[in-house]
Amino acid sequence: MPNNNLSSAETLDITDGKAKAPFEGLGMIRVFAPATVANVVCGFDVLGFAVNEPGDEVEMRLTDTPGVIIKRITGDDGKLPLDAAKNTVSASVQHYLQHINRLDVGVEIELHKKMPIGSGLGSSSASTVAGLFAINKLMGDLLTAKELVPFAMKGEELACGYGHADNVAPAIMGGFVLVRSYEPLDVISLPTPAGMFAAIVYPQVDVPTKDARQMIRSKVxxxxxxxxxxNVAGLVSGLFMNDFDLIGRSMKDVLVEPTRSILIPGFEEMRNLAMENGAIGFGISGSGPSVFALTKDEETAKKITKAQQQHLHKLNINSKAFVSSVNAEGPRVM
Amino acid sequence: MPNNNLSSAETLDITDGKAKAPFEGLGMIRVFAPATVANVVCGFDVLGFAVNEPGDEVEMRLTDTPGVIIKRITGDDGKLPLDAAKNTVSASVQHYLQHINRLDVGVEIELHKKMPIGSGLGSSSASTVAGLFAINKLMGDLLTAKELVPFAMKGEELACGYGHADNVAPAIMGGFVLVRSYEPLDVISLPTPAGMFAAIVYPQVDVPTKDARQMIRSKVxxxxxxxxxxNVAGLVSGLFMNDFDLIGRSMKDVLVEPTRSILIPGFEEMRNLAMENGAIGFGISGSGPSVFALTKDEETAKKITKAQQQHLHKLNINSKAFVSSVNAEGPRVM
Structure with a gap:
């Protein structure tokens, strides 16, 4: 997407220590980046999709002091580091600036967490992607969405010790994304079926990504x-064929879900409630504990989250629910 | 495809022991069914495609003596059983007749092998499918192509001790086929990119399917x-996107090829020759020893097989080559 305000990085002139026209007043931007559902049940480490809600917001200002700083974080209950080297947003923005050879640029970041951390919804990914989208926009869209993916992966490495792309790629590119290969990185945009909704429920129990990964057997x-x-091939075919039934038949995971679902209270009953209420398919979002169902419409999605939350309530487990259309565009300027 | 001559099985009247009008003169049919390349490199046991050459031919006659008999087999060097219970063609035709409750029908089969046996090109599958297509045609197309797949799988079980579908499904349905699931059986027709050719070389060494399977590790x-x-997801995406480059990038097998290729003389050099001469991708056909390359045109395919055959000749290995467009239609009446 070309930036109509800043035609290229060359229009930036901060050599006298102050941002100048034509981007006076454009040196600030606020960006939303979406939560993502990685794996999509059968596609462990290779598939993911983005939703329109929840997501994180980043406010970014260019300043006259070279370097990237985190000015403020809201909504994180003090969980995230303000140290620019340790925070995934600032670290990946720094990495981006280094890549475009613009370490002279000063950046001030405010991160507004609007989604739960450690929920399996690509929380760190949403923040990192919002930051990268923002700096890329401010620098005049020097890189394409696809080209931003490796920078966001560096952020993931910092956040969870593993530079995966199945959250960041859909967060940046929108829609359903296939990470065909990691070496070399090869990400493919898949079609997003019109009218598809996600019903997401986050049971508020703690399942750190690192632990969830360690539970999985290394041999299968x-x-x-x-x-x-x-099933992976069936799911991809279903997306291309806009065949919701085939998508649903393919949403089966015989390898990872049997282990990971143990950590999620009421998992099987939530599956039953999803399917009984008309879900296309149901499973764990990323490494959990969030679960998701795909549906043909918003109403079905709402029925499902309501029934699942009631069930969790009976188990004395607090939960949050999100009903959202599939995000086809990726991040957006607010 | 509806049969315009026989509107339904009800038009058959052989109760007096003799086939009658309206199918007098239609009680004989000759059918070609195509060779197939199973796995397509990355899609072990789930992907396959059909070619227009080679393939097998079945001549079938309805008779007034109930039961299925093999009258003659040509081109098999005496390798295939004439015993109707042991021959995959007659056995699956018998199974079909039992299913449609027509054990009163008499069938005489001539099988003309036009392709090498044990070559990894779905030889038994081509014969079985030709027989099933023929009997289904003679009975008035009672079953759809997809519905014939399980009957052909029974034939595969007889031929190689394992009822797989990645040869028979593309042989019956034509084009690229995904076997998403075996239980329940779920086969999906994938798009066949226009203009795609296969360059097949069969090095005449012996690699029985059973042995080739036993070499593969049960855990990975x-x-x-x-x-x-x-890669499987990438290949399927490439077929839908008509993206030859993506198809090629995805034609990689890290699990089965490293083991199976050991049995194929000159394998790595044949790969080099394929890629140097412009192949989209290259790999083992089924369990081998045949290898195949996909190409964008016939000329490239011919260059590849020529170079590979010359290489095998240097190794003192006889070979056969087939250059063919991808078969999009499945079997045909001759």
Whole structure:
């Protein structure tokens, strides 16, 4: 998407220590980046999609002091580091500036967390992507969405010790995204079926991504792997064919879900409630504990989250619910 | 495809022991069914496609003596059983007749093998599918192509001890086919990119399917499985997007090829020759020893097979080559 206000980085002139026209008044931007559902049940580490709600917001200002600083974080209950080297947003913005050879630029960041941390909804990814989208916009869209993915992966590495792309790629590119390969990185935009909604429920229990990964066995039966990639291929086909039934039949995970679902209270009952209420398919979002269902419309999604939250309430577990259309565009300037 | 000559099985009247009008003269049919390339490199046990050459031919006659018999087999060097219970063609035709409750029908089969046996090109599958297509046609197209798949799988079980569908499904349905699931059976027709050719070379060494399967490890690293299903998803996406480059990038097999390729003389050099001469991708056809390359045109395919055959000749290995467009229609009446 070309930036109509800043035609290129060359229009930036901060050599005298002050941002100048034509971007006077444009040296500030506020960006929303979406939460994401990684894996999409069968596509462990290779598939993900973005939603329109929840998501994080980043406010970014260019300043006359070279360097990237985190000025303020809201909504994180003090959980996230203000130290610019440790915060995924500032660290990836810094990495971006280094790449475009603009370490002379000064950046002030305010991060507004609007979604739960550690929920399995790509929380760190949403923040990082909002920051990268913002700095790229301020620098005149020097890089394409796809080109931003590796910078966001660096942020993921900092956040969870593992530079995966199945959250950041859909957060940046919108819609359903396939990470075909990590070495070299090869991300493919898949079609987003019109009218598709996600029903997300976050049971407020703690499942750190690192632990969730460590539970998974490093070796699997080839037979089960074949079942899994049959489903991955079916899901991808279903997206291209706009075939909700095929998408649903393919949303099965014989490898990771059986282990990870143990950490999620009421998982099987939430699945039953999703399917009984008309879900296309149901499963764990990323490494959990959030769960999600895909639906054909908003009303079905609302029915599902309501029933699941009532069930969690009976188990004395607090929860948050999000009903959202699938985000097809990625981040947006607010 | 509806049969315009026989509107339904009800038009058959052989109760007096003799086939009658309206199918007098229609009680004989000759059918071609295509060779197939299973796996398509990354899609072990779930992907396959059909070619227009080679393939097998079945001549079938309805008779007044109930039961299915193999009258003659040509081109098999005496390798295939004439015993109707052991031959995959007759056995699956028998199974079909039982299913449609027409054990009163008499069938005489001539099988003309026009392709090498044990070559990894779906030889048994081509014969079985030709037989099933023929009997279904003679009975008035009672079943759809998809519905014939399970009957052909029974034939595969007889031929190689394992009822797989990645040869029979593309042989029956034509084009690229995904076997999303075996239980329940779920086969999906994928798009066939226009203008795509296959360059197939069969090095005449013996690699029985059973042995080739037994060499494969039953457990694999999850990490490798993820790489594999990223590629499976990429290949399927490439077919839908008509993106030959993506198809090529995805034609990588980190799990099965490293083991199976050991049995194929000159494998790595044949890969080099394929890629140097402009192949989209290259790999083992089914369980081998045949190899195949996908190309954008016929000329490239011919260049590849020529170079590969010359290489095999230097290794003192006889070979056969087939250059064919991808078969999009499945079997045909000759």
């Amino acid at each position: 039966f080839l037979k089960d792997a074949v079942t899994q990639w049959g | 690293f999850l990490k490798d499985a993820v790489t594999q299903w990223g």
